[in-house]
Every structure is written in C-alpha cells, then in structure tokens.
Amino acid sequence: MPRKRPEELRSHRWFGVDDLRAFGHRSRLLQTGLAEADFRGKPVIGIINTWSDLSVCHAHFRTRAEEVKRGVWQAGGFPVELPAHPVTEQYQKPSSMLYRNFLAMETEELARSHPCDGLVLMGGCDKTPPALVMGALSANLPCVFVPAGPMLSGNWHGKKLGSGSDVWKYNAELRAGNITQAQWKDMESGIARSFGTCMTAGTAATMMLAVEAMGLALPGASSIPAADAAHPRMATAAGRRIVEMVWEDATPASFLTQASIDNAVTATMGFGGSTNAIPHLIAMARRGGFQLDLDRFDAISRRTPLIANLRPNGDTWLMEDFYYAGGARAFLARLAPWLDLSARTVTGATLGENLEGAECFNEDIIRPLDRPLQAEGGVAILRGSLAPRGAVIKTSAADPLLLSHTGPAVVFEDYNDMNARLDDPALEVTPDSVLVLRQAGPQGGPGMPEWGMMPIPKKLLQQGVRDMVRLSDARMSGTSYGTCILHVAPESHIGGPLALVRTGDLIRLDVPNRGLDLLVEPAELERRRAAWTPPPRRYTRGWTSLYLDHVGQADEGCDFDFLEHGAPTPEPEIH
Template sequence: MTKKTIEQLRSRRWFGGTPQSTEHTGHALQAGYGREEFEGKPVIGIINTWSDMNPCHAHLKERAEAVKRGVWQAGGFPVELPAMSLGEGYVKPSSMLYRNFLAMETEELLRCHPIDGAILLGGCDKTTPGLLLGAISMNLPTIYCPAGFTMGATFRGERFGSGTGAFRWAPELIAGKLSPQEWQTVEQKIWSSPGTCNVMGTASTMTALAEVLGLSLPGASSVPAMDSRGHQLAAAAGRRVVEMVWDDLKPSDILTNQSFTNAAKTCVALGGSTNATIHLIALARRAGASFTLEDFDAIGKQVPVLANVQPSGEYIMPEFADAGGLPAMLSNMTALLDLDCLTVTGQTLGENIEGARVENDDIIRSLDNPVATEALAVLKGNLAPNGCVIKPSASDPALQKHRGKAVVFENANDLAARIHSPDLEVDPSSVLILRNVGPKGGPGMAENGMLPIPKKMVEQGVRDMVRISDARMSGTSFGTCVLHVSPEAYIGGPLALVQNGDEIEINIPERSITLHVDEAELDQRRQAWAPPAPHFKRGWGLLFNDNVSQAHEGCDFEILSSREPNPEPAIHGKI
C-alpha cells in the first residue's frame, strides 16, 4: 500500500510554510503549540458531542483526552471540535428533527478546518447516525468511538433496563397499583450512571451497526460507559486513525452493499430498534450503496433473533457484554455474513472476530436455538403504500393477525388529552391510530409510536393493543406497534383519511396492512382533505420541512444524500 507523504496531507494546505499559511501557523502558535507539535503531522479532528444537557455523554470529556493520548502517541496532532449533542431526554420536539443538523455540522466542521482524519464521539440515539452521515459525506479517514451503556438496576426483584423499566411499570402506575413514591424509585434507577440505554434500544443498535459496518474498532460497541476499556479503545482509535490517514483508508473504501447487508442482518439478530431502518437507509444513500426498506424486510424473514436482550429478550447490555458481546454474536452467525468486508483496522470483518467466543449461550443464542424467529417486518397495503415497520419479537403473538375498528387521534396533543378519558370509545379489539407525527408532521418524527394503553383498558387487564402511527418508537419500547407509515398523514398519505370506526387489518405473516374502506369513499375523503398549517416560518425547522424525505427513504435531505463532494475550501491568507 502506497503511503501518503507529508505534502499530501490535507492540513498541509493550512500549515504549508507559505506566506498564505502564516495566519494559520500563527494561530496554532497562539494556542501554545510548538511548531514541532503540528507541522508535518496528521491533524485529527475529534468531533465531540459532550454536553451538560446530555448525561448519557457526561464522560466524553475524559474519553476525548484518551483519544488525544493515542493520537499523540502515533505522531498526530489532535484537535477537539464540539458539535451539537442530541440528548434524547431533553431535545424537543424530537432529537430526530436535528439528526441532519448534526450530520451537516459534522461534515462542515471537518471540511472547513485543517483536518486529515476524524474520531467521532457519540452514542445517544441520533448522535451515531448524525456523526456517521456527516463523516461519510466528507470521506476522510474516520473511526467512530461509542460512549457505552449505563449500568443495570432491579425493582421488586425484577432486573430491568433503562427505558424498558419505565415502560414496564408505567401501566401499573396508571392503574394505581404503583405508588408515586415507588415510581420515583424506578426513575432513580433507570439511568444510574453516564452512558446510553442499557437495552437493545436505538443507541446500542446503532453503535453495533457502526461496528459491523467496519467503522469502529472490534468490540467497541459492547463496552459499558464506565468500563476502563472504553478509554483504552479510545486511545487505540486515536493511534489507528493516524495510521489510516497515512494509508488513506476512508469510509468509501469500507462501505459497500455487502457491508450494509451485514449491518441489516446484525440489526435483526440483535432484535434491534426499528429506528435502525431509517438510519441505515440514510447511511447507505450517503455511501452510494443500494439498500432499501424491501431489502430490510427480506433479511427480516431470513435472520432469527440471537441476542436475548430487552426489549425482545430477557437480559440487558452489561450481561450481553459479559457473554462476549457483538463479536461473539457475529461468530455465531458467520454463515449469514460477508466476512470479506474491510474495516477500519485494515483487516476484514472475519479477521476481526477470529477467536471471539460466546460465554453464555442463553444470552447469545445459536442459529438453531434463537430467541425469536422474527424481529422486523415491513408491511405494505393501501394504508401504507411505501411501507411501515413492526417488531414482531416485541409484540403480542395473538395480535399479529388482527382486524379492529379505528380510534383516531389527530396528533400528539390530542392523544395526551383523550387517551385516558373514561369517555373514550375503545375496547380491547380497537386499533389505536395516531397521525400527523411523521417527519414533517411531528415535526421531526418523535417517538410517539408506542401509544399508551387507555386507562380503562389497563384496568381491565389489557397490556397490548394494535397501535398504528407515522411516528417512530423508542428502541426500548415494545408492543404491537406499527410505525413509520409512509407516506405520512401530514402530506396527505392514506393515514390522513382514516375515520373513527373504520376497520383496519394487519397481517404480519402476509406482510399486509389494509384499510377496509372502498376506494370511492377514500377518493371523496381525499378531495375533502386539507393540509395542516406549517409548523415553522423560518430557520432550521423550515429548512427541515422543505427538504426532509419520508421514512422509507431515510428522512435525509436530498441536498445531502448526493455523492458529489463539494470542492475543498480555498485558502486565503492575509499576507
């Protein structure tokens, strides 16, 4: 492999020893660095999503220092660049509204500065795809370093994970079987340390997919946030990315149709978040790979669930890690994977997982002893012409073939106002419909898709119902929830035409979703439909509304998904 020379470093355009580079060199000296620390060395940009408003990333300040240590050791020059931190707990109306913002920021931070390679520090749900989208488009040597997951907890003798615990006990609170004081105990235990959700939610799913795509070091996605191995791997990533700069090993050399197929198979085997369908399609489009929602569905029929991890299974992420983590699970499914895909190590996926072994075969199952046979299904029909998704492994088997009458909620506010009303006309066979919560309608497609069970149903012992929306659902959620209905109601999709009492049928084995209303009636309703008022008048929200694609296309911006790179910025010195 031909190595780059110093003159070929991208940063050399800034620090080239010419009159035009005097300003840039002077500012580096102003910062207290000696010439020998940065001249002629690869500059590594550390994109850090640490924030006081994202406790899942509370430790990323220290993690960045570990990366810097590794970069210095390998002869590079590390610089830390803060980026928007999309903390799921605080960002409203939805962190998904800002995923593309982070993607743009990542790309432009790398473009406008003298950066030769990048380390991405993230973990909380949308930070992983946001960082990766931007880095893929910029196409510099890049390694993604995940934050790691939080610790576990028990309540009433039951071990639960962050997110799933709240969902598990919320119906008991609604039904009056859990006191407010007990609920506060649950709240205290949900996230008991820095780190992301410790179940197979969106965070753990997407960090695992980053690893199997070849963009993280082996095993990086299976390390708890507070484990010292996190810092060790961060330092190793810092050393390795410097080598990648000299080797010019970029995302475009790693990401292929096969690597995205590997990632989708891994997602299904993990019982991963349905959100991954949106993010992986967006990432594939950025990389110029051919990957669609239909491809996801075909894989969902072929690959069983091997990770016995909540919400599809019993255990949580620290136990999955102790059982061997992602490398061990991949070693159990080698027959399904393309092991020749290249990774950031310079080796193949197959070489990366050599020697990995399962330490607990109840937590990480074999192909002939799966947790479940299906973790993801894509349904299509006159209610969702472009598709919608459901996680069969987290839903009630009795509801996977179901026909019932619609109970319609116009938006999230309408849902909150009426779902627990004693006057709500609902029974256990009803199909709860929530609309105008998609990419444009939400705005930003919030995680409203796990509609709460109405209080009057909870009091009757009902714990699951068919729920359909154009929203997303937290990866920590469960239930018979049909999500990502496309096209969404806000732009006039069929979901906008549903009325109370309409009969709706889902059939997961047949992959169908049907609104049983004749076409003539639907045409009349379509003519009477009027678009809702826009949410935004200016700024990012308006830019998002005007450019975001539908769920089956990855909710990316067409202006960002193009593979045509922008030219390098001109260097205009002041001398």
C-alpha cells in the same frame, strides 16, 4: 501498502507551506503554547465530540476525548477537538430526530472547513451514530467511530431495571393502580445508574452495533459498558488507529461496499434492534452511494435469526450482561453464516479476521443458531392500502396473538388530542380497537417524534390489557415494546392514506403476509380525499423551516434531498 508523504496531507495546505496564510495558521497554534514540531507534517485528527451538560449519556466524553488524544499523540498525530451538536435524546423537543440532519451537516462541514486529515467520531445516544456517520461518509475522510457504550444495569429493590423498557412497563402499572406514586418516584434513582446509553437493546445499542458491523468501529467497541476500564483503552486505541488510517489513505469510500451495508442490516435484525435503525441505515447507505430500501430490510429479516436475548425482546438480560457474554464480537461471530466476512473494516483487516477467536460465555444471552429467540429477525415491513410506501413493526416485541388482527380504528388527530382523550372513561375503545395517531411523521411532528408506542387507555389497563394494536406515522423508542405499527408512509401530513382514516373504520393487520389495509371502499376514500385539506404550516423560519422544505419520508431515510450522495463539496479555498 503505499503511504502518504507529509506534503500529501490535507492539512499541509494549512500548516506546511511557506506563505502568508500558513504563517497565520502556524502562529495561532504557537499562540496556544504548542511548538511547530507538535503539528507540522503530522496528521491532524479532528475529534468530533457530542458532549454537553444535557447529553447525559455522553457525560464521560470530556474525559474520553482526552483519551483519544493520548492515542493520537502516541501514534504521531496532532489531535484537535471539535465540539458538535449533541442531539440530546432526553431534552430536545419536539423530537431529537429533527436535529439528526443538523449534526450530519455539521459533521461534514467541520471536516471540510477545518485542516482535518482524519476524524474520530464520538457518539452513542440514538441519533449521534447515524448523524456522525452520515456526515463522515459525505466528507470521505478517514474516520473511526468511538461509541459511548451502554450504562450499567439498573436496580430497584433488588430487581434489574432496563432504561426505557421498564419505564413503560412500570408506568402502565402505576396508571393501572398496581404500584404507588411513592414507588414510582423511588424508581427514578435506580433506573439509570451511570453515564452511558440505554442498557437495553434500544436505538443506541442498535446503532452502535450496526456501525461496528459496517466496519467503522474497532472490534468489540460497541458493547463495552461506558463505565468499564476497557472503554478508555478502546478510545486510546481508536486514536492510534486513525493516525495510521490517514497515512494509508483509508477513506470510507476505499473500503466500504454494499456488503458492509448488508452486514449492518443483518446485525440489526439478529440483534432484534430498534425500528429506528431503518431510516438511519437507509440515510447512511445513501450517503455512501449504496442501495438500501425497505424491501431489502424485510428480505434480510426473513433470513436472519434473532439470537440476542435482551430487553425489550427478552425479559431478563441487559447490555452489561451482553458484554460479559462475549459482546459484539461473540454475537457477530455467531451470526457469521449471514454476514459477508470479506468486508473490510477500519482495522485494515476483514470482518472475518476481526472476529477470529471470539467466544460466547452465556448461551442464554447470545443464543445458539439452533435455539434462537425468534426464527426471523425482529422487524417486518408492511405494505397495503394504508401504507403504500411501507410501514414497520417490531415483531419480536409484539404480542404474537395480535400479529394477525382486524379491528375498528380509534383516531387521534395529533399528540395533544391523544393526551386529552386517551384516559377519558367515555372513550369508545375495546381491546380489539386499533389506536391511530396522525400528524407525527417527518413533517407532521415535525421530525417523527417517538410517539408511536401510544399508552394503553387507562380503563383497558385496569381490565388487565397490556398490549393492543397501535398505528401511526411516528417512530417509537427502541426500548419500547408492543404491537405498534410505525413509520407509515406517506405520512398523514402530506395526504397519505393515514389522513383519511376515520374512527370506526376497520383496519386489517396481517404480519405473516406483510399486509396493512384500510377496509374502506375506494370510492369512499376518494370522497374523503377530495374533502381533505393540508394542515397549515406552523414553522416559517430557522432550521425547522429548512427541514420541512427538504426532508424525505421515512422510507427514504428522512435525509435532506440536497445531502444525499452526489458530487463532493469542493475543498475550501484558503484565505
């Protein structure tokens, strides 16, 4: 394989020429105590680190960045750490999704404006994997993704707890009066026991696995628990590999194909992954210039068996168990009949070559193909008069009895209206009702908050109800479960049919036939549309104003119109 010469490195323009500007660049690094031999003529590796004190899932990234640097030094490169927006899932409001594109833009600009020859992308918590990959694909420099890895399994009074999934489960029991406030409080310290991402098959685990299946992470990297000693070894190995990738000029555009994208979608479906993966993968694909739409998701879901028996799809196992069962390599090897094993990866080898020798050690966790958890993937795409551009449901986490259902709508105008009225004893709601939430989409939220798993009204919980049909233009946490219809497009804020629903209207859900319809006469809907007025704009400055001007709908990936694949941004002039 042809290898670059040192003078062909992108960083050579900063450090390798003999002019006034390069003099300044070199002298400032010498200022830090480095010697010229440390950086001149070596690949400069930008380590894009999403650590922060409030990014608790990435608490180990301060240390992992040093371990990546160790690998870069070992391979003869020069590592530079570039802190980036952490997109903290737990703390940013109104929605972390509002800032995914912020990190994507920052990643691209950090790579473009600095003397980087290659990138190590450090992320894991929900929005960071897609954002880092989106930015890296736009920058098109050699890159390796280092996933944060799942946290250790939770434990409370001898019961295994899964972050997110058991929060929703036990909160329902608290509201129903089946556990005490003291028990609920005691659970807080046992449900998240280490650094790392949610240890259920939520969005973080889904996206880390999808990035590996796409070919952008080292084999098996996505499933290593964050606290396991194998994790720092993986980080160091990634540091070594990225240096080699720079010399090989192994940019994403040089090896990613449409098959790489389909592999990521297939892994997501076979994993029973988060519905959040759908807009993320669409955005990632489009950044690389590949085609991906909702129909492709549905087609791949219909052909792919769900073989990962993990919460919230299963009721027992967590990501730590998945790793002990063989992890991502064993899972992908078992899913091989539905993958394109010829797709190339960051290792320089094919996906099939990376999976050679993988073994499964627990067939209840990674199911045999003749005994899947579900015959089809965990997600279905719905269309109809209520969602002409599509909606999403996670069938693997829903009550099968509700997948064909017709019921009257109970409409909440926005999240505050829902909170104010949901537990009112006077709320006219039955188990057959369809809870409807508006103003929760990309613009209405703004940023599609995770409000889609609306709580069950308290009076129904007390009757023993634990699931009912819920419908919105919102997202829901990947750790969530229930018969929740999400990502309704177009959203209500811009006048989609969801804006026209009234309490009492009948809504028909028909998952087997992929249908979602509002059973109201067209003439009546036209009267309502004529009377509808757009909500007033609430944000007029800063990032949120830019977001509202340029964000796409859920079926388009919620990316910005000016950041999708196109002509690359020109290289910066050196001044």
